[in-house]
Amino acid sequence: MLKLVLFLLFLIPVCFMKKMFWMVQNMLFIISFIFIIFNFYSNYFVNISYFMGCDMISYGLILLSLWICSLMLMASESVYKYNNYQNLFLINVLFLLFFLILTFSSMSLFMFYLFFESSLIPTLFLILGWGYQPERLQAGVYLLFYTLFVSLPMLVGIFYLYSSVGVMNFYLLSNYLFNYDLLYFSLILAFLVKMPMFLVHLWLPKAHVEAPVSGSMILAGIMLKLGGYGLLRVFSFLQSIALKFNFVWVSISLVGGVLISLVCLRQTDLKALIAYSSVAHMGIVLAGLMTLTYWGLCGSYTLMIAHGLCSSGLFCLANITYERLGSRSLLINKGLLNFMPSMTLWWFLLSAGNMAAPPTLNLLGEISLLNSIVSWSWLTMISLSLLSFFSAAYTLYLYAYSQHGKVFSGVYSFSGGKIREFLLLFLHWFPLNFLILKSDMCMLWL
Numbered sequence: 373m374l375k376l377v378l379f380l381l382f383l384i385p386v387c388f389m390k391k392m393f394w395m396v397q398n399m400l401f402i403i404s405f406i407f408i409i410f411n412f413y414s415n416y417f418v419n420i421s422y423f424m425g426c427d428m429i430s431y432g433l434i435l436l437s438l439w440i441c442s443l444m445l446m447a448s449e450s451v452y453k454y455n456n457y458q459n460l461f462l463i464n465v466l467f468l469l470f471f472l473i474l475t476f477s478s479m480s481l482f483m484f485y486l487f488f489e490s491s492l493i494p495t496l497f498l499i500l501g502w503g504y505q506p507e508r509l510q511a512g513v514y515l516l517f518y519t520l521f522v523s524l525p526m527l528v529g530i531f532y533l534y535s536s537v538g539v540m541n542f543y544l545l546s547n548y549l550f551n552y553d554l555l556y557f558s559l560i561l562a563f564l565v566k567m568p569m570f571l572v573h574l575w576l577p578k579a580h581v582e583a584p585v586s587g588s589m590i591l592a593g594i595m596l597k598l599g600g601y602g603l604l605r606v607f608s609f610l611q612s613i614a615l616k617f618n619f620v621w622v623s624i625s626l627v628g629g630v631l632i633s634l635v636c637l638r639q640t641d642l643k644a645l646i647a648y649s650s651v652a653h654m655g656i657v658l659a660g661l662m663t664l665t666y667w668g669l670c671g672s673y674t675l676m677i678a679h680g681l682c683s684s685g686l687f688c689l690a691n692i693t694y695e696r697l698g699s700r701s702l703l704i705n706k707g708l709l710n711f712m713p714s715m716t717l718w719w720f721l722l723s724a725g726n727m728a729a730p731p732t733l734n735l736l737g738e739i740s741l742l743n744s745i746v747s748w749s750w751l752t753m754i755s756l757s758l759l760s761f762f763s764a765a766y767t768l769y770l771y772a773y774s775q776h777g778k779v780f781s782g783v784y785s786f787s788g789g790k791i792r793e794f795l796l797l798f799l800h801w802f803p804l805n806f807l808i809l810k811s812d813m814c815m816l817w818l
Contacts, residue, residue, distance in 0.1 A: 570628020675737025
């Protein structure tokens with residue numbers, strides 16, 4: 373794991389050289405491919421160094437982080453074109469990637485907490501420094517305070533854990549089963565806000581709407597997965613008490629998912645719609661995870677990876693039209709079939725992924741999540757059926773409104789995509805649809 377981290381640190385000087393923007397991006401792709409070749413991970417931790425190790429859950433998420441960060445640079449051509457502090461931008465993305473890799477490969481609970489919180493800082497800089505509207509300050513404050521408010525109790529919980537057991541290693545902690553209510557709540561709440569669970573999700577749409585495309589991609593792609601990853605890790609030693617309280621979170625998530633889907637159906641802002649849809653998706657992930665069944669844990673992991681690719685791709689599409697038309701409103705971004713005919717295929721493919729059509733990885737994740745949640749209680753069928761229906765409904769609404777209809781009369785031109793943009797969308801779509809051929813990675817890690 374150290375070789376990965378050192379590679380990123382040695383990339384930092386390259387950021388300050390002239391005309392090295394694409395070089396950094398190529399290097400990130402190279403390290404992604406090298407990391408794919410390292411695929412010798414199994415159910416237990418391997419590659420163990422001082423506090424870092426890698427097992428199957430970490431492997432998928434680190435790979436996703438590397439991939440999304442490479443694609444972020446590819447999507448942010450405007451930073452390079454207008455020379456919008458590109459060196460600082462590159463450094464920021466590298467530090468973000470650095471913290472994410474350390475978060476996912478930490479074997480110590482405290483180190484995980486440290487890097488989990490550190491990854492907030494580069495994200496905040498992305499939103500404050502490269503965001504679009506003046507409200508980005510408020511969005512940044514929302515993001516910061518929602519996360520910090522619940523992470524202090526988590527720190528106290530970690531210290532309590534250490535004082536009572538004397539060990540912080542995930543692998544060793546899984547031998548214990550704690551039965552202490554306050555500990556459970558203090559450890560879980562931070563992850564629920566990160567997911568974000570319905571009721572504490574308000575920071576997410578705000579942050580997405582104000583963030584630049586790279587900020588949206590990393591938020592949807594990785595930041596939401598930190599919560600799920602943390603839950604997968606801490607439930608190994610909180611099982612006995614989780615069985616007592618988990619029904620609360622499942623209920624909130626499922627009902628919240630349905631309500632958020634209804635909110636999606638009346639959005640006029642492209643980015644806000646995609647952001648709210650990811651809250652709905654994370655609701656079902658959270659519900660499945662909280663059942664603590666085999667299907668639920670594997671399905672939530674699968675859907676997290678699938679959603680990372682799919683949502684990120686949709687944000688890229690929204691940004692591509694935003695760069696052409698200067699607006700994210702669905703009232704102006706309509707009739708895009710006339711304006712950018714070749715982009716409509718990508719809108720279709722990624723929208724299909726968003727509503728879990730086969731053969732996407734989303735389908736695999738959602739099937740196993742449905743299995744786990746319905747086996748937990750058959751009453752959940754009501755909200756699950758509504759959730760699945762509305763999920764297709766708002767995706768169709770997004771697709772139909774943006775692609776069909778009369779093109780906005782202020783747009784007197786048409787525009788093909790650039791090759792860079794097609795490649796960017798292909799690199800989101802290809803792993804999303806072809807990872808299902810290697811789905812044992814996602815489903816058989818437990």
